[in-house]
Amino acid sequence: MRTVTFVRMTFEVGVTERHVVEFYFSKFWGGVKITVDGVVALRTVQLLSFSVVKRYNLTVGTSEQHAVTIEKRRALLFSAFRQQPVRAYVDGTLVAEGAA
Numbered sequence: 001m002r003t004v005t006f007v008r009m010t011f012e013v014g015v016t017e018r019h020v021v022e023f024y025f026s027k028f029w030g031g032v033k034i035t036v037d038g039v040v041a042l043r044t045v046q047l048l049s050f051s052v053v054k055r056y057n058l059t060v061g062t063s064e065q066h067a068v069t070i071e072k073r074r075a076l077l078f079s080a081f082r083q084q085p086v087r088a089y090v091d092g093t094l095v096a097e098g099a100a
Contacts, residue, residue, distance in 0.1 A: 007086050007100040009070075017064040023056075025072060025086060027100045034070065036060055052076055066090050 006026045013019045024033045034042040034056060041058055056070045069089045075082040088096040 005100065007084075007098040009086065009088055009096045009098045011088055011090075011096040013060045013066050013068060013090050013095075014064050017061050019060050021060060021068060021088070023070050023086065023088060023096075025084075025100055027084060032056070032072075034058065049074075067092075 005028045006024065009023045011021055013021055019037055022033075022035045025031070030046045032042065032044050032046065033040060036058070042056060046054070052074055054072045054074075056072075058068050060066050060068050067090070069092075070086065071089070072084060072086045074084045084100045086098045086100065087094060
C-alpha cells in the first residue's frame with residue numbers, strides 16, 4: 001500500500017474571464033501553496049492545528065469575480081497517518097476533490 005504525502009489540484013475558474021487555480025498541500029511539511037495563473041496567492045506552513053477543518057478563501061477575477069474556497073479536513077488524532085480530503089468550491093459549487 002502506498003502512502004500519499006501530498007495533493008495537487010488544478011481547476012479553472014470563470015466563463016469569459018478564465019483563470020487557473022492550483023492548490024498544493026504537503027502532509028509531510030505542512031506547507032500549503034495556492035496559485036492563480038501561476039502567481040502565488042497564498043503560501044503558508046502549518047505545523048500545529050487544533051481545528052479539523054481548514055478553509056482557504058480567495059476571490060478570483062477582476063471583471064468576473066468568483067469566490068473560491070478550498071477546504072482541507074483532517075482526523076482529530078494521528079492525522080499524519082490518515083487520509084486528508086481536500087475539496088475546492090467555486091461560488092459554492094464543488095469543482096475538484098483530492099486527498100493527501
